[in-house]
Amino acid sequence: MSVREEFDEWAASGRDRGMEERHWHTAKHALARMPVEPGDTVLDLGCGSGYAGRALRDTKDAGRIYGLDGSPEMAHNAAGYTDDPQVGYVVGDFGALPFADDSVDHVWSMEAFYYAADPHETLEEIARILRPGGTFYCAVNYYEENVHSHEWQDNIAVEMTRWDRDQYREAFRSAGLSVAEQDNIPDREIAIPSEAEFPLEEWDTREAMVERYREYGTLLTVGVAP
Numbered sequence: 001m002s003v004r005e006e007f008d009e010w011a012a013s014g015r016d017r018g019m020e021e022r023h024w025h026t027a028k029h030a031l032a033r034m035p036v037e038p039g040d041t042v043l044d045l046g047c048g049s050g051y052a053g054r055a056l057r058d059t060k061d062a063g064r065i066y067g068l069d070g071s072p073e074m075a076h077n078a079a080g081y082t083d084d085p086q087v088g089y090v091v092g093d094f095g096a097l098p099f100a101d102d103s104v105d106h107v108w109s110m111e112a113f114y115y116a117a118d119p120h121e122t123l124e125e126i127a128r129i130l131r132p133g134g135t136f137y138c139a140v141n142y143y144e145e146n147v148h149s150h151e152w153q154d155n156i157a158v159e160m161t162r163w164d165r166d167q168y169r170e171a172f173r174s175a176g177l178s179v180a181e182q183d184n185i186p187d188r189e190i191a192i193p194s195e196a197e198f199p200l201e202e203w204d205t206r207e208a209m210v211e212r213y214r215e216y217g218t219l220l221t222v223g224v225a226p
Contacts, residue, residue: 003115003117003158004070004072005157006071006156006157006158007069007071007074008071008072008073010071010074011071011073011076011077012073016049016074016077017049019049019111020048020049023051023110023111024051025187025188025189025190026141026185026186026218027052027055027139027218028055029185030110030137030185030218030220031052031055031108031137032059033137033181034056034108034135035106035135036056036060036062036106037060037105038060038061038062038063039061039062039063040060040062040063040106041062041063041064041065041066041105042062042063042065042105042106042107042108043066043097043099043104043106043129044066044067044068045068045094045107045108045109045122046068046094046110046112046113046115047067047068047069047074047075047078048069048074048078048110048111048112049074049077049078049081050067050081050082050087050089052108052110053065053066053067053087053108054082054084054087056108057084057087063086064087064088065084065087065088066088066089067087067089067090068091068098069092070092070093070094070115071091075089075090075091076089094113094115094116094121094122094125095116095117095121095122095125096125097128097129099129100129101129102129102130102131103129104129104130104134105130105134106130106134106135106137107126107129107130107134107135108136108139109136109137110140110218111139111141111142113138114140114142114143114160114162114163115158116161119161120171120175123171123172123174123177123223124175124176126177126223127175127176127177127223130225131225132225132226133224133225134224134225135223135224135225136222136224136225137220137222138168138220138222138223139185139220140218140219142160142162143162143163143165143168144162144163144164144165145164145165145216145219146216148211148216149162149212149216165182168182168221169182169221172221177223177224177225178223178224179222180222180223181221182219182220182221183220184215184216184217184219185218186213186214186215186216186217187213187214187217187218188214192209192210192214193206194206
């Protein structure tokens with residue numbers, strides 16, 4: 001199954017809204033760090049329901065927002081959720097971004113980068129379209145150190161790239177992006193039951209659930225274009 005087919009199914013079943021709800025716990029903290037100034041152009045790469053672009057318009061008065069997704073149904077749904085002429089959605093390939101060189105101020109991606117068929121090519125494309133000093137905020141929950149995410153591949157038909165922290169930094173630098181920041185953003189909002197309520201259907205121990213959400217959370221890597 002292709003990325004397009006997989007996420008067309010997710011969009012048709014309403015899972016895009018579910019992803020938005022779960023991702024927002026950590027995404028909002030990463031979005032707040034972005035140095036977006038009024039009028040800046042931002043690309044939301046793998047936009048899903050489009051929540052990140054709408055948030056940047058609301059909280060930072062960003063200028064033009066482009067949401068790009070490989071799934072036509074995701075892009076269609078996002079457009080339906082958005083009532084803002086400054087926010088638009090396109091269907092595109094992560095390996096051939098439909099933007100001119102030096103035309104975007106910032107790129108955001110949450111839980112989408114690892115679906116790229118060639119992540120190195122995607123980073124080169126991001127470096128190409130970013131203006132000097134522009135940033136790429138890459139947020140992922142699926143990464144090597146987060147052992148609780150490894151089984152996700154078994155439940156998704158498309159191949160995902162699972163890098164560790166060092167591999168993210170090395171790949172960013174190889175593409176010409178300086179690494180300005182890398183850290184973990186914990187999810188402090190998801191409710192974790194008391195020890196007496198374990199095991200749960202998805203968690204054998206409370207310790208494992210605490211580790212997944214409070215310690216590993218979301219890995220954020222920030223690249224800056226020269």
